[in-house]
Amino acid sequence: MARFLHTADLHLGKILYNERLLDDQAAMLASVLSLIDSQQPDALLIAGDVFDRSVPPSEAVELMDHFLHAVCNERAVPIVMIPGNHDSADRVGFGARLLSDSVHIVSTLERSDTPFIVEDEHGPVHVFGLPFLEPARVRAWLDDDSIRDHNSATHAMVARIRSAAPAKRSVLLAHAFVTGGLTSDSERPLTIGGLETVDASAFDGIDYVALGHLHRAQSVGRDGIQYSGSPLKYSASEVNYKKSITQIDMDEMGQCVIERLPLKPKRDLVIMEGRFESIVAGDHKANDSDLIIARITDKGPVYNAMTRLRMRWPNALHIERTHRETGSLAPLTGVDHREKPVRELFHAFFEAISGESLSTEETAELDTVLAELRSGGLEL
Numbered sequence: 001m002a003r004f005l006h007t008a009d010l011h012l013g014k015i016l017y018n019e020r021l022l023d024d025q026a027a028m029l030a031s032v033l034s035l036i037d038s039q040q041p042d043a044l045l046i047a048g049d050v051f052d053r054s055v056p057p058s059e060a061v062e063l064m065d066h067f068l069h070a071v072c073n074e075r076a077v078p079i080v081m082i083p084g085n086h087d088s089a090d091r092v093g094f095g096a097r098l099l100s101d102s103v104h105i106v107s108t109l110e111r112s113d114t115p116f117i118v119e120d121e122h123g124p125v126h127v128f129g130l131p132f133l134e135p136a137r138v139r140a141w142l143d144d145d146s147i148r149d150h151n152s153a154t155h156a157m158v159a160r161i162r163s164a165a166p167a168k169r170s171v172l173l174a175h176a177f178v179t180g181g182l183t184s185d186s187e188r189p190l191t192i193g194g195l196e197t198v199d200a201s202a203f204d205g206i207d208y209v210a211l212g213h214l215h216r217a218q219s220v221g222r223d224g225i226q227y228s229g230s231p232l233k234y235s236a237s238e239v240n241y242k243k244s245i246t247q248i249d250m251d252e253m254g255q256c257v258i259e260r261l262p263l264k265p266k267r268d269l270v271i272m273e274g275r276f277e278s279i280v281a282g283d284h285k286a287n288d289s290d291l292i293i294a295r296i297t298d299k300g301p302v303y304n305a306m307t308r309l310r311m312r313w314p315n316a317l318h319i320e321r322t323h324r325e326t327g328s329l330a331p332l333t334g335v336d337h338r339e340k341p342v343r344e345l346f347h348a349f350f351e352a353i354s355g356e357s358l359s360t361e362e363t364a365e366l367d368t369v370l371a372e373l374r375s376g377g378l379e380l
Contacts, residue, residue: 008212047212048084048175
């Protein structure tokens with residue numbers, strides 16, 4: 001039986017709300033090494049977005065270098081890796097030919113039909129990689145004018161790979177948005193205009209498809225097509241995701257048993273919602289070291305909010321004022337404000353900002369203030 005560990009979307013060098021996550025990522029990679037030690041895979045699959053941007057910081061490159069050495073040299077476990085849409089394919093692919101015995105990097109279309117071969121007691125498993133596909137490049141390389149989007153580009157490239165796969169068992173790494181996948185806020189759109197999705201049928205004939213791009217661990221289309229998800233939480237929309245690495249055990253017929261191996265972060269990402277005083281009083285469950293996003297429901301002003309929040313939660317990242325997001329600006333648009341009484345404008349403004357109407361007491365206070373202003377000679 002052949003065993004693989006599948007991960008993706010490492011995003012090394014990621015900065016979240018001005019907080020550098022490199023130490024968290026180093027701890028995450030150490031956890032992956034521990035899983036490699038305990039699970040003894042035949043290969044590690046990394047399905048793109050190795051770095052968070054095309055020109056990553058030197059510290060992120062050094063961290064990846066240490067990780068590659070620890071996996072391939074110290075543990076003798078090969079890695080198959082592709083670049084994603086956040087990566088520079090040229091930079092990720094540097095030294096690919098030199099490292100091909102231990103790190104099989106597929107960063108060009110030319111290398112996509114050259115497999116890395118894993119052997120078990122039942123024979124070979126051919127492991128292919130598709131770098132993040134740009135339809136225009138695929139169209140030019142294959143000289144096929146019918147390729148106009150990610151779906152047609154992926155169908156064409158996978159068809160080429162299938163024709164080059166004599167082994168009865170195959171694995172494919174790809175970085176794509178497969179139709180039906182559940183998204184989060186931290187994924188960068190692949191295209192503009194809705195032409196980014198790929199049908200799961202593009203991967204017909206491949207026993208296991210190791211996907212990257214979407215940060216939630218999930219299957220799409222069939223059990224053999226899996227997103228591993230990102231190993232850390234990279235946006236507020238991911239706070240409830242259970243982060244993991246995916247283990248695949250493939251039998252002699254290419255059937256796969258899939259298991260999620262949990263990853264525990266050095267610092268969790270936590271959303272706290274409620275009144276500010278309740279949050280700083282520590283009424284919410286979290287570790288002192290966790291990364292905190294505070295959603296404050298107070299309607300009035302909160303002074304020195306971040307300074308006070310960090311006195312209780314040192315790694316607070318961001319504050320959101322939820323009441324400012326509930327109102328509608330419709331009452332303030334499309335009208336000539338000069339023709340509206342100040343009292344009516346204030347009512348509309350308050351409702352747009354707070355999402356609620358002025359109470360009887362607040363209306364009385366407003367009328368008192370307006371009366372004082374008029375008695376002082378101000379025309380309202």
